[in-house]
Amino acid sequence: SNLYNIPAVYTITGSMSISSFEKAWDKILMKHEILRTIFIEKDDNHTYQIISEKHNPTEIIDAQTWSIHRREEYIKTICKCEFDLQEGPLCLSVLLKIGSEEFVWVLNFHHIIFDGPSFQIFFKDILAYYSGKSLAPLKIQFKDFAHHTQKQLIEDKLTISKEFWIQQFKKGVP
Numbered sequence: 001s002n003l004y005n006i007p008a009v010y011t012i013t014g015s016m017s018i019s020s021f022e023k024a025w026d027k028i029l030m031k032h033e034i035l036r037t038i039f040i041e042k043d044d045n046h047t048y049q050i051i052s053e054k055h056n057p058t059e060i061i062d063a064q065t066w067s068i069h070r071r072e073e074y075i076k077t078i079c080k081c082e083f084d085l086q087e088g089p090l091c092l093s094v095l096l097k098i099g100s101e102e103f104v105w106v107l108n109f110h111h112i113i114f115d116g117p118s119f120q121i122f123f124k125d126i127l128a129y130y131s132g133k134s135l136a137p138l139k140i141q142f143k144d145f146a147h148h149t150q151k152q153l154i155e156d157k158l159t160i161s162k163e164f165w166i167q168q169f170k171k172g173v174p
Helices: 018-031 068-079 118-130 142-154 162-171
Strands: 005-013 037-041 047-051 059-062 091-099 102-110
Touching (some): 005 068, 018 091, 018 118, 068 091, 068 102
Parallel strands (some): 059 091
Antiparallel strands (some): 037 047, 091 102
């Protein structure tokens, strides 16, 4: 269902390097493996998180000759798509060129791999990559955090309080 979609639409004006934009998207997918994750249900009735090796490039579309209505309908289609958790990808990036220096960037993520607070990290990283900066690999991926939390739940050791998380968010995300 598309009820779990987290779409976002941004207008970008000014000179833009399409190749730098595409490279930034590819690099963010490589850094954050959760953005390449799919979920496979096996015969044992368990669901497994798998890091997909499929390439999921930003789709670049020259929409300069499209009517506003056609653009809006296309954007709605991207935002309302239904993701296949087993096939992926679970995130989409489409860049519509609508003028010589005007673009519309359409993003859509399935909530199973992304949430609202993730946008801050995502944009910081994508802007760094677009500017040609190198970023250190993550010391911990989401799967590591999830595994640790699951282990604590099983061992009944999860006693993290609301105050703990408030302090973590005040510090910022590493």
